[in-house]
Amino acid sequence: MLRSSSRARGPLWRNPAVRALVFQAILLLALVALVAMIVFNTMANLEARGITTGFGFLNERAGFSIPQTLIDYSGNSTYARTFIVGLLNTLLVSVMGIVAATIIGFAVGISRLSTNWLLAKLAAVYVETFRNIPLLVQILFWYFAVLQALPSPRQSLAVFDIFFINVRGLVMPDPQPLPGFEAVLWALLLAVGMVALLVLYARRRQARTGKALPMYWLGAALIIGLPLLVFLATGMPLEWSIPEMAGFNFRGGVTIIPELMALWLALSIYTAAFIAEIVRSGIQSVPHGQVEAARSLSLPGNITLRKVVIPQAMRVIVPQLTSQYLNLIKNSSLATAIGYPDLVAVFAGTALNQTGQAIEIVAMTMAVYLVISLVVSALMNIYNARTLLKER
Amino acid sequence: MTTTTVYDEMIEARRPPDLRSGVAGWLRKNLFNGPVNSVITIITAGLMAWALWPLLQWAVLQADWIGQTREDCSGEGACWVFISARFETIVYGFYPEAARWRVDIIFAMLAALIAWLAIPRLPAKRWVGLFALVGFPVVAYFLLVGGHFGLMYVPTREWGGLMLTLTIATVGIVGSLPLGVILALGRRSKMPLVKSVCVVFIEFWRGVPLITVLFMASVMLPLFVPTEVDFDKLLRALVGIMFFWSAYMAEVVRGGLQAIDKGQNEAGQALGLSYWQRMGLIILPQALKLVIPGIVNTFIALFKDTSLVLIIGLFDLLAIVRAGLTDPNWLGFATEGYVFAALVFWVFCFSMSRYSQYIERKLHTGHRR
Numbered sequence: 001m002l003r004s005s006s007r008a009r010g011p012l013w014r015n016p017a018v019r020a021l022v023f024q025a026i027l028l029l030a031l032v033a034l035v036a037m038i039v040f041n042t043m044a045n046l047e048a049r050g051i052t053t054g055f056g057f058l059n060e061r062a063g064f065s066i067p068q069t070l071i072d073y074s075g076n077s078t079y080a081r082t083f084i085v086g087l088l089n090t091l092l093v094s095v096m097g098i099v100a101a102t103i104i105g106f107a108v109g110i111s112r113l114s115t116n117w118l119l120a121k122l123a124a125v126y127v128e129t130f131r132n133i134p135l136l137v138q139i140l141f142w143y144f145a146v147l148q149a150l151p152s153p154r155q156s157l158a159v160f161d162i163f164f165i166n167v168r169g170l171v172m173p174d175p176q177p178l179p180g181f182e183a184v185l186w187a188l189l190l191a192v193g194m195v196a197l198l199v200l201y202a203r204r205r206q207a208r209t210g211k212a213l214p215m216y217w218l219g220a221a222l223i224i225g226l227p228l229l230v231f232l233a234t235g236m237p238l239e240w241s242i243p244e245m246a247g248f249n250f251r252g253g254v255t256i257i258p259e260l261m262a263l264w265l266a267l268s269i270y271t272a273a274f275i276a277e278i279v280r281s282g283i284q285s286v287p288h289g290q291v292e293a294a295r296s297l298s299l300p301g302n303i304t305l306r307k308v309v310i311p312q313a314m315r316v317i318v319p320q321l322t323s324q325y326l327n328l329i330k331n332s333s334l335a336t337a338i339g340y341p342d343l344v345a346v347f348a349g350t351a352l353n354q355t356g357q358a359i360e361i362v363a364m365t366m367a368v369y370l371v372i373s374l375v376v377s378a379l380m381n382i383y384n385a386r387t388l389l390k391e392r
Numbered sequence: 393m394t395t396t397t398v399y400d401e402m403i404e405a406r407r408p409p410d411l412r413s414g415v416a417g418w419l420r421k422n423l424f425n426g427p428v429n430s431v432i433t434i435i436t437a438g439l440m441a442w443a444l445w446p447l448l449q450w451a452v453l454q455a456d457w458i459g460q461t462r463e464d465c466s467g468e469g470a471c472w473v474f475i476s477a478r479f480e481t482i483v484y485g486f487y488p489e490a491a492r493w494r495v496d497i498i499f500a501m502l503a504a505l506i507a508w509l510a511i512p513r514l515p516a517k518r519w520v521g522l523f524a525l526v527g528f529p530v531v532a533y534f535l536l537v538g539g540h541f542g543l544m545y546v547p548t549r550e551w552g553g554l555m556l557t558l559t560i561a562t563v564g565i566v567g568s569l570p571l572g573v574i575l576a577l578g579r580r581s582k583m584p585l586v587k588s589v590c591v592v593f594i595e596f597w598r599g600v601p602l603i604t605v606l607f608m609a610s611v612m613l614p615l616f617v618p619t620e621v622d623f624d625k626l627l628r629a630l631v632g633i634m635f636f637w638s639a640y641m642a643e644v645v646r647g648g649l650q651a652i653d654k655g656q657n658e659a660g661q662a663l664g665l666s667y668w669q670r671m672g673l674i675i676l677p678q679a680l681k682l683v684i685p686g687i688v689n690t691f692i693a694l695f696k697d698t699s700l701v702l703i704i705g706l707f708d709l710l711a712i713v714r715a716g717l718t719d720p721n722w723l724g725f726a727t728e729g730y731v732f733a734a735l736v737f738w739v740f741c742f743s744m745s746r747y748s749q750y751i752e753r754k755l756h757t758g759h760r761r
Contacts, residue, residue: 031589038616045615116429117422118436133734133740134696134746137710141734145727224508276417303594330601337703348607358611373599 005115013184042359049356057355058083064350067340079351085344087368093263093342094329100268101328102321107273112280123276130273136334138270143227143262153249159304164250170261171243174254187230188223195219215365263332272326275321282317283309313385322355322380326373333369343368393430412713447750451731456680462722474725475732477718485552491544492534495555501528502562509745512754532562549628552707554736556626560633560708562700565691568632570639573680577671579646588641598641602697605632629701637694644686648679681755688748699737709733 012018046053058080065075070088074079113124130138139299148167151157156164164171202213243253294304336345348365352358423433454469455677457476465471475482507515513681541544551559578590597605609632614623652675660670702711713729716722
């Protein structure tokens with residue numbers, strides 16, 4: 001016997017659509033209640049402590065100095081300026097760390113796959129050692145155990161008499177551009193543009209005729225050669241400021257503060273261990289049949305590596321590599337433990353303690369990292385979409 | 393007419409192939425296989441001898457192990473007396489001496505539980521696991537905090553050292569895994585509001601550094617609750633750590649959920665199982681098993697990052713060692729202190745990563761070359 005459709009539906013609370021709606025409504029209510037409670041409590045607490053909310057404090061005088069600034073900054077600058085100085089310092093150590101970690105990581109990762117037993121084991125020991133020690137311990141070790149044990153400026157360790165290493169940091173020659181140096185920079189820009197056009201042309205030519213241009217050599221020649229030519233033609237408009245011992249400290253040159261060195265060393269060495277593993281797994285992820293197929297087409301070893309293995313390995317490596325870069329940027333915030341003036345140390349540390357604007361400052365600091373993460377993730381998604389296997 | 397070739401003398405025997413076995417064969421195959429490799433071997437061996445010998449001399453051969461004060465150290469090698477003299481503090485922090493037996497019991501219970509869960513042959517995994525997740529934290533709370541059953545009350549500001557590190561790591565692990573599973577399920581939900589709440593939650597925590605989370609926990613959380621509520625400093629840090637790592641855990645679990653065939657869920661539906669029955673009995677057991685290595689890797693990262701609490705003024709293992717370095721009687725032993733802290737963390741993390749590799753091999757029963 002057939003039942004009528006209205007009865008087959010059963011009671012209302014068994015209808016999935018209704019249940020989903022009710023559940024979401026409850027969730028929404030709970031969220032609104034939570035947010036309202038937080039806002040209410042915060043307002044009451046702030047009022048009790050006499051803190052005014054808002055971003056007006058950014059225009060006030062900061063009144064503290066920062067040991068390393070990439071732009072002009074003094075105690076008279078505003079908190080907004082403090083924010084920018086901190087941000088630039090964060091970006092500086094992040095870029096330095098990313099470059100060094102990539103170089104060390106690729107070297108170690110490839111060494112781990114070497115047929116040389118000793119080299120492969122050494123690389124494995126490197127990875128297992130540095131990957132399993134907290135980054136903070138490594139930063140503190142480099143700063144307090146190694147760099148603080150260096151001699152005073154008067155007994156500096158000298159390298160070629162132009163680099164000096166002491167407890168106050170690494171002093172090295174500082175290039176001073178003279179008038180006319182801009183031409184070299186323009187030449188560099190021009191060279192980069194020309195190489196970009198050349199790459200496009202080479203690609204079309206290869207698609208048409210099957211012949212490849214030696215792009216590595218041509219590109220290197222253009223990017224190094226053109227600016228060098230302009231540099232020589234304009235009469236070498238560059239001067240080096242060589243550090244000299246004067247009294248108790250060095251005069252001239254540029255000093256890399258020990259905080260930056262410790263943070264850079266630790267970040268590079270730590271992240272390199274992870275990058276090495278990514279590189280190794282990426283190369284190993286290329287099926288062995290690919291190499292065998294290339295060999296049966298009698299491609300030579302280096303072409304097999306460059307045109308068959310690496311492009312396929314990169315598809316695995318690049319997304320993980322980006323997430324390691326993001327980790328490095330976020331980890332650079334550990335700078336605050338040794339007093340390197342990064343965003344967290346100067347803004348979420350000193351500025352927060354002085355102004356008490358906890359909510360605004362912590363929110364701004366988090367927003368910076370969040371924006372960096374989201375931008376990089378978005379770029380990563382574009383890359384993934386482009387390198388996706390085009391299956392038919 | 394046919395010609396035939398007949399050798400009237402023996403063909404000379406071919407040379408045997410290169411020595412492929414024994415020490416010499418191994419050396420030739422792995423270290424001196426061609427001129428480039430020989431050079432690499434010699435350079436690497438030279439570098440190792442240059443770096444390792446002084447290290448060995450410093451750390452072991454010329455080091456001082458026994459004594460009470462810094463005068464017992466000769467100064468030629470490492471002064472491990474620095475560690476042994478304050479070993480108690482490094483393990484228990486400022487926990488009152490009379491009550492340290494409670495910490496010992498918790499240590500023993502933790503070790504027994506981990507061993508039981510880690511050794512595959514032992515039975516009743518489900519009940520032991522349930523106890524580890526539910527019963528053990530309750531027991532540990534009552535024993536460590538005290539204040540009931542005639543036990544002395546020990547405020548959390550007196551906790552420290554290895555004990556605090558393990559507390560934070562355990563609470564972080566026990567808390568972030570279930571939360572991460574819920575978030576991962578929520579992210580795959582068909583309900584738009586549930587999904588977007590989970591996505592925003594996960595992406596927010598994954599986008600910011602842990603240190604800003606700890607800052608937030610220590611300066612912003614007190615503002616969020618009514619003034620009367622006294623929020624313990626350790627508890628605030630724990631909440632921050634739990635939320636932060638649950639987001640990472642959620643992404644790991646999501647990877648496992650995505651790897652499960654859709655047919656599994658559909659088969660469950662066809663049998664008339666409810667959502668939670670399908671997830672709990674069919675999907676999650678398979679998905680979690682797939683991502684055990686990823687979960688353990690997150691545990692390792694969590695364990696390493698417990699050291700960050702020193703920045704908000706909690707005295708974990710690293711902070712205790714660091715505080716010892718400022719003791720006027722013991723100035724100048726930064727290297728010993730940090731090397732020891734590194735070694736302790738290394739032992740924990742390395743064993744976890746080895747265990748994860750072991751499980752991976754054990755579970756990887758499919759195709760292998």
